[in-house]
Amino acid sequence: MDFLTTIVTILYYLFIAYIVFILVLNLIKSKTWEKEILYIIVLIPFLLRLFRLK
Numbered sequence: 001m002d003f004l005t006t007i008v009t010i011l012y013y014l015f016i017a018y019i020v021f022i023l024v025l026n027l028i029k030s031k032t033w034e035k036e037i038l039y040i041i042v043l044i045p046f047l048l049r050l051f052r053l054k
Contacts, residue, residue: 013050020046 020043027039 016046016050020050 023039023043023046027036027043030036030039
C-alpha cells in the first residue's frame with residue numbers, strides 16, 4: 001500500500017509541474033498586462049503546491 005501511495009504522489013506532482021509549465025508558457029506568450037496578472041494569480045497556488053509550501 002505504501003508503494004501505491006508513493007506512485008500517486010509522484011504522479012500528482014508531475015501533473016502539477018505540467019500545469020505550471022503550461023501556465024508559464026501562456027504567461028510568456030500573453031500580450032496584455034491584464035492576462036499576465038491573471039496568469040500570475042492562477043500560478044501562485046500551483047507553485048506553492050509544487051514546492052510543498054501549502
